[in-house]
Amino acid sequence: MSYFLQLIDQFGVQQKLQIPRNQTNITKLFRWIRYFLFQFVDWQQNNKLPKVTSLQQQINVEQKLKLQGVFAEISYFQELSHQIDPFDPQNMILQPLLVSSSSYYDVQLFYFLVNTYQCNFLIQENLGRQNIKYALDRRYYNFKFANKFIGLQIYQLSINLYILQSRITLRWIKMRKLRFNQQILLIRYNYFQILIYLEQFDPRNKQITKIPKFFVFEMMQKSYFQNMFTLKSGDLIMDDGFLFPNSNQQTFLSDLSILTTQFDQEYAQKVYGQDIIAVLYFDLDQVKTVNMVEYPKISEILADTGSIISWILSISFIVSKYNENLSNDKAQKDIITMYYHDFNDFLFQKNWMGQIKKVNYKGKDYDLKKSIEILNKLDSIAIKKMNYLNLQNEVAKLQLILQEHLGIQQIKKYLQSQYKLESLFDKLGIPDINRQSSLNQIVTFNQQFLVMLN
Template identity: 25%
Template sequence: MLSILEKFDIFGVPIKLKTIKKQEQFKSSQSGVIAIIIMILSLAYFFYVISLWINGKLIPKVTTSQRMIDYTTYEWENSEISFTLYDIRSKINPFTKENNIIMPVLLEISGLIISAYPRLLFSTLQVDGDKNVITIDKGKLVLSQVDGSKEDDQEDIKQYFVFFTKCRQDWMEEGGYCADQQTIDDYFSTNHGLLFLSINLQQYNYETLEFDEIKKTQFFAFEEKSPFYSQVVLQKQQTTIDDGILFSNFKTFEVIKDYEVNTQAVSAKFAQDTVITVDNIQLEFESLGAFIFRIDNIQANETILMPKLGEVLAQIGSIVNIIMLLKILSNMINTAMLESTILHQIIEIYYPQFQHVQITKNFLGQIKQVHYKGVEIKLANFQHKYNQLLEIARTKFTFNNLIQEISRVQLVLINQIGIQNIKNIFKIEEDLKFFESDRLSNSNHQIQNLVSVLPEESPKKSEFERFELFNSEFPS
């Protein structure tokens, strides 16, 4: 039963023979240097990639797509939309609540109907030393179908209409007032530069694993005689992030990815002719510039798959495998050195004089000098004979030759000792006996078996010493 189970064992290990140094494998200093280099490079690259992964330096897998949407909302509360007038000719801030010159007005529009009372935007925020700054502190835009069915929880379409006009006292809030007419006329008598529209966009930062705000700015010529109308289309993006280390951990965010601006020249009455109130009352004003903000009905979808531990280890493994190709070189070096050592030992078995031979080789294994008993001999002659002996040793080191040599030894033993004596030797079991009587009764038989060959019948030592390399052929 046990023998049957042994046949199914797939974890068997080979039986290894030890070398002269009592090692199961042949090892060399050259291969040790390569092994140290491999370990240092592998560990260094391992820590390098792990450090990149921890610090978010590894590029994630990002896929993007677009789709049409018929309903979405976007709400903000941190002054993401701002206007700045870069006036290089005057230090007057025209957007202040007191002594106001230019009045920025925000209208909430559903379709073409004003759905809320106009809200005035005054310059109260100082940004990077700029004083002519107005912001839309908070707001909510809705993309919805003007006509058609909507869900019960869906809101009506909502857009923002912002226009700039000369100050009107009848629109002024409590505590505010317009500058006198002479000041307003003097201000508009000169050019006052550019009007900047800035909107904060969101982009995912792979290193900090958070969204960074990036301000994108568009420039518009701002003068009384050239009114303009700009349509600002906000492009929304749904970002799905998988930041799990081992398993998936999806998180979804909705951000503003970008915006487009379409601008055209219009008349000063364009804005007032475009919008009317819910009471069907038309506002009368002249605009210097007008902006309408809405959400685009094309939404971008972005999926970010952060590198997981398995991918990092796979990347490390692929590079380490390339580094481990050095192991092939190391094995080749060890194989060549092992073969050279074994072949030299085989030669020493047949020619004991080789124990006194000192061979000096370079790093590539080429013979540079040869000394015999301290005396240098000619390299050219030695190399030729030594190569012949190596070829003979390679032949003797083959498995077939070993079988052949053993068979010849067997024939010699049969011829010299006799087949019957050999059989008697294999039948001896008395060496395993523990009692004195067992050993005494068979001692004579053992001695007779071991001395069947007389000393004078054994081969002479001189018959094996036929190698004359160091005596005559190679003079010192």
């Protein structure tokens, strides 16, 4: 058997292998373009999550917090059975006053005007079924937060909101049906609500949005509540450049904390000189939050698209290599079948790695080691048959055989072609030339004379 395999090289067949390709390069290019357009549109719609870095920093001496629009709303909730006329100025129980103080115990009441920033308080009273909103005069309630450096101590310029007790007159008491004028305080079992608008950054729309935060406080007789609101500013550094980085910085009210302390009316009368039910003290926190937001740039989109294409090409190479191996195996089997027609009747059982584990022919099992040796020898010969030099050798052998039997002259005669290109054009026909279009034109005649056509 071994000797026979060595003499098998007589007349082989050369086959040009074709690797099956279901997709062309143009199809892959269009797929890459579609994927890039999808990523680009998704990036333009701000669907790509930005990189956010947050840290805490101490504010500087000239820290300012700019607030636009409505900053706070105050609503009064009444739980008594009688009704209060909201159009009667004497029946309003909430009288807010805005004052500026450089220290905690500076309680002089005065109005002030700051034209740089706008931040308005809205006072809202919910009285029974009636809901009426009062907008305070903007000339008296515009303010800003800033730091003042006095000597060696830093004072915070703050805003105090004093809610004063007012007295109302009862016209009738149904129980006794007596008419009298008596002033009482209607602050028992009553509440007021403060709504403060915080701000946060919307990464999708790239803008600052307001978020309401509610606080409910109780009003009690013979006592007042001091509420300290510590406002925390936030700095936003946004980088949304197309190709190169840029920097857009904004400052907004990010958060607040509240500390409530209860005092008696004697202390309020001593310190403030008035009957006060609540004091709202607004202060600026010494620590601020800095958020650095970096959006993806076009270079990152291109890099992401390129990496995806690299993976696609790698997978395509693996699939092509696998198909090439399948084609080689099929070609080797076809060549072996040319010499041994019963090769297709052999059954080869292989494992997942392609190794032969069993050889069977019509129910007979053969020795595995010797069978593998014979198959390896057949495969090596088949590979040599598919070599280009072997193909030239086979063609040369065929040429010698034909020359010996037919002769060189006879072979040349068969190789001469009887077909000419001129006859093909003659069969197609020569179109007629329009005489009117050929007037006043110079054409060649017998390749020697020039004739002017009239």
